[in-house]
Amino acid sequence: MRRLFPAPWLSLALWVLWLALNLSISPGNLLLGAILGLCAPLMMRKLRPLPIRIRRPGVILRLFLQVGRDVVVSNLAVAWIVLNASRRPPRSHFIKVPLDLRDANGLAALSMITTVIPGTVWSELALDRSILLLHVFDLDDEALFIEHFKATFERPLMEIFE
Amino acid sequence: MSAELSLWVEVPVAILLVFGSLFALIGAVGLLRMKDYFQRMHPPALASTLGAWSVALASIIYFSALKSAPVLHAWLIPILLALTVPVTTLLLARAALFRKRMAGDDVPAEVSSRSMESGS
Amino acid sequence: MSPLLSNAILLSLFIFSLAMVLTLIRLFKGPSAQDRVLALDYLYIVAMLMMLTLGIRYASDTYFEAALLIALFGFVGSFALAKFLLRGEVIE
16 A cells, blocks of 8 residues: 555645546546556655655644634735835844754745745755744844744644654 | 626625735835845735735636536645745745855855854 | 626736736846846736636636646746756756
């Protein structure tokens, strides 16, 4: 089973993607999507450096909702700052965040989250994965921001991936 | 010639479309007006998150009402953007840091070495 | 399609084009190479959203596929350009 499906979640996602792209669940499309889901991970197996172990689906769901809420809130905040930029220029800074998360997949997820949320851009990661250089669009209090960042995003990711 | 839809469908679709396009416009304004390159990296995220979400939602509502069946494939666009935009943004941030350091601009030193403090 | 929705679509298409014009100004102004790549990437995203809006205007699924293609080509193009800026070579 493990040999046939090296990445079961990827296979499932490819199958659903195929059906969504074709907008049909006819038997032919079900079969073609299943063949795609079976063959693509087998051919790409050499390109996947680390196996992914995912735990605690409840935490994933909560993190997902949290990120969705943060995206909406910071969208409005960034839009407001852009429109008022001539009166009050944004206080942009690079900050260094000390990281406790070491898992490569978790770090990839963290980089996606920080970049998707407007207002923060993941700039550089130290080679030993201990420090993250982050550019923040409008920063009030650095210590408060780092604490919030670690509590809302890094800790759930550590629970999920480590 | 298309079938008539009720106002309950058309009003949300219209609002979502205008809302999404306004966010794309604000992103472009930010891209044009911000002073520093790293500040300019933030506003484009407006169009690829909330802008894309509302346009995709409008598309889903409209086509589902038109065909009287759920047509959900427009969600693939925000998912695809969420997967691809971080990759380009990250590479662009690293490229900008690399080039600015080469040019001797005022950006933080490499975090790996830890020898110097940032001068931001 | 009622006048309300078709006017709203026209309005949002106009706003999208305005956004593209502003992005084009940034593209021409520069000043650095990474600014131009960023503006090009943004042009791709706005064009993709425009395609989705046009799909609603003409009630056609074909525009969705065009939007997907623009998104993919935009990603590959911006990725290659950013990689080039990072090292000066596309393939290492």
